[in-house]
Amino acid sequence: MASVARKNLFEDIPRFLVAQAGIMFAVSLVTIQTGILNGFSRSTSALIDDSEVDIWVSAEEMVNLQLTLPIPAATVSEIHAMDGVEQAEAFISRTTTWRSPTGDIAPVQMIGFDPASRMFRMGQLTEGAIANLQEPYTVIPDRANLGALGLDEVGQSASINSLPVTITGFTRGTQSIASSAYVFASLRTANAYLNSGLTTTSNCQLEGDRLTCSNMFERDASDIALDPPRALRGSDGITFVMVKAQPGQDLNVLSRRIEAEFDGMVAHTQTELSTLTRNYWVGSTGIGFVLGLGAGVGVVVGVVIVSQILYASVVDHMKEFGTLKAMGASDWMIYRIIIEQALWMAILGYIPSIALCGGLGWWTFATQGITILITPGTAVVVLGITVGMCVVSALFAIQKVTHVDPAIVFKA
Amino acid sequence: MVVSSLQSPVTYPIHSLPAPAASSSYPVEHQPRRAAIAADHLNMVFRSGGGSYPALSDVQLRVPSGIVQLLMGPSGSGKTTLLSILAGILTPTDGAVHLLGEDITQMSRRELARFRLENIGFIFQGFNLFPALTAAENVELALKTKGVSRRFARKEALDLLEQVGLADKAKQLPKNLSGGQKQRVAIARALASDPPLIMADEPTAALDSHSGHAVIDLLCRLAKERDRTVLMVTHDPRIIDVADRVLYLEDGKLTQTPQS
Structure with a gap:
């Protein structure tokens, strides 16, 4: 049988697209901020990382x-x-x-x-x-x-x-x-x-x-x-x-x-000097905090948008969810539908966002020489954040459906 | 005694049931079959804004298994409230409800949900189909909810749609079906996994006369074929002829005949 969650999601295409645009905005904001932080951090130590030096000796x-x-x-x-x-x-x-x-x-x-x-x-x-x-x-x-x-x-x-x-x-x-x-x-x-x-x-x-x-x-x-x-x-x-x-x-x-x-001299391995340099710039400039704050705002925006869309979707289907409850469906079955809907939104928002950010990163490097570094690790972390964001958003809708009175099914 | 005809209402003596309490508002008769639905001294009072509003008053009811029981009455008489209580969806202020011999008023919320899942099929005035699912998928969803495997659910759903005459509409979304067809999908859904009880709330209210009659004929025929008990709430006098027994509810009290 087709997924109820997926069908509910695609039932209203314009609303789905608005939701996806919101998720894409949030995911892109998080990805770009993280990518800029990565790129900034990587750029400060690029000369060290790209060298084949084992040990760097300097004044202490x-x-x-x-x-x-x-x-x-x-x-x-x-x-x-x-x-x-x-x-x-x-x-x-x-x-x-x-x-x-x-x-x-x-x-x-x-x-x-x-x-x-x-x-x-x-x-x-x-x-x-x-x-x-x-x-x-x-x-x-x-x-x-x-x-x-x-x-x-x-x-x-x-x-x-x-x-x-x-x-x-x-x-x-x-x-x-x-x-x-x-x-x-x-x-x-x-x-x-x-x-x-x-x-x-x-x-x-x-x-x-x-x-x-x-x-x-x-x-x-x-x-x-x-x-x-x-x-x-x-x-x-x-x-x-x-x-x-x-x-x-x-x-x-x-x-x-x-x-x-x-x-009066100190010797650092390549990794040590690289870490030292990155930590200095990320820590001393406060850029980590600023970009982290931006990413946090992205997550909040994403939660708000996804919550609203999921909540509206649940309210629209309240009678159907009430019907399932009246029929005897477990709460978990209904939660699963909502969470699956949230996961679909996460995946379908994440894929184009990552592609968009990848393209943006390529463009900024080619034209501005600024690296927005989206590593596989970053992509996985952002996917985790996206899924977490959508599931947290689903909790509001779940809270709503938990309190649905199955007696509403008898109202015309 | 077995129902021989759907054309005339039949009343059953209920001498096999426990003796009713003296305060019963409905004079209970003796009948040979076990009560599928039994309610004792049901009272329901809604409280709102500091006031209290009695919806049901000392209702006593026995519905033998295998019959089509109609519950009629004007709007606001408490029909839907009574149906909600008998279905285990609403908890009465006091009184007891036995379904298939089990006291559902003593069950936890989880036990009630499980009981409804296994024993009751619902039909609603507004159909309550998932608009994003096709006719077959709506029936399948009910089967899946009952734990039927995906493959068997698909086959069973198509069989049920065929029984309600909608085999050719299996892939249609509800928005592409007429009111009568939607209600037939709802009947197929209610019959999924063959529950012993079917509870219907105003199933013809949203249908024209012809469609309404056809839907009720279909429901009653399928219920009789399967020896299922149907409790139907309606204020539609056009369908009175298909019922085995009719009760009236007015001002929260059950009677055998309409008071007004």
Whole structure:
């Protein structure tokens, strides 16, 4: 026999469509908010997650990938020399100032790495090649930031910290929503831009009980000529040492050994640093709360809409439900009809919503570079929320039908 | 004595039943068959807004099994209230109701529901069919409610529709059926799983004269074929000739003849 619930649902198509639109709105709101949170969280640690680095070594004050104190570049070779370490490379990540071709300035996160590295990945190149970064004073930005950086195409020129820069390619899928625009460069180039050839001299004089200081900024004569950037010296500051362990090494043990060897430094596995960075941004920005609140509103809206539709449907069929009760049907049989109706509404609202959000996520990534990350786990959780929302909504209708007086069947 | 004709009302002596109480409002006769429906000293008082409104007053009733019992009376006389009580849907203020020998006034709500499910088929004035279900599905739903398996329910539903002359309407929705056809679907539904009691509330009220008579003829014929007891509440005098016995209810009191 056909399902009474399904037939009741499809009996009034316009009302069914209104209900489904409401459910789709609620499901989409929850999915998008969750997807944005996932995308935000994922974007903050994308550089870490996409790398093949086993251990990240940094100053012990390190807060996340973008916020740490410098460590000497000499640490790289020292760590490389340790037992159990296969490869060690320098990684630079610091904020500096970008001046666009039109003269507008913007903050950028300069990411310096060895272009020949087998450990670090800078997303998916859409134009150019990583090897292009071997050319001095060249960078590869993320496509998501073309507008912010005032760029249109490869080959354009701009400046960083008053030094000229040429765009040699574009990448995508790397940008953290929480950070300034990423620009990728070789270690040498990054080091040159971050130190930018400027030297600072402080001159302080004690006059009586008063200390007077003045700062003098001077450009190095060799930088004016734009010589090729020099190789990193041991005293230059870097932000991380990326470590590839030898096969079979216990990463936690190796991390503890590195920390014991280098005073004032901390070693994190890839997972640890990723979690640290995500938690920092999600926690410190309050974005988790804001997006969670939005998702909660979506659930409330969904419950209200589904409740109203189910309640109206039950009221419309009160006489039939009363008839079933008069005939001797158990309460559970009637509840089952209502709950089945709610489940049908959940499933039929969920499927198009997830498809819609998937399409929206693709569109936002393609056009805005913003990731709305709908993972299989997210889809399952949202399905659970949708089903829960509809079943909770059914409780109102069940409450109504529980109190139906079977004597109403004898009223014309 | 067995009913020999549907054309004239028959009254049954009920000497096999317990002696009625002296206060009985209906002079009970002796009859050879066991009472399918028995009510003793039924009173029903509705209370509303601080006032009380008596609907039934000391009603005594015996309906032998296998007959078509008509319960007539004007609007507001308490017919539907009495039917609701006899069906175990409404609880009387006091008094007892025995159906098929069981005291339903002592049953819990759950026991009553189970009793109705197994023993009573209902027919309503407004048909009360599920509008989204076809004729066959409406009958199937009743069978499924009684625990009949899906496959058997489908076959049984089609058989019942054939018996009420609606085999060709099995896949029609109620909105595509005439009033008479809807009531015939309701009869098929009431006969699902062959309950010993059938209770009908104004089954002809929404039908024209011809359809009404046809529906009642059908109901009575099927009930007689199956030796089922039918209690029918109506104020339609056109169907009086199909009943085995007629009682009148006026101002909450049962009589053998109409008082007005």
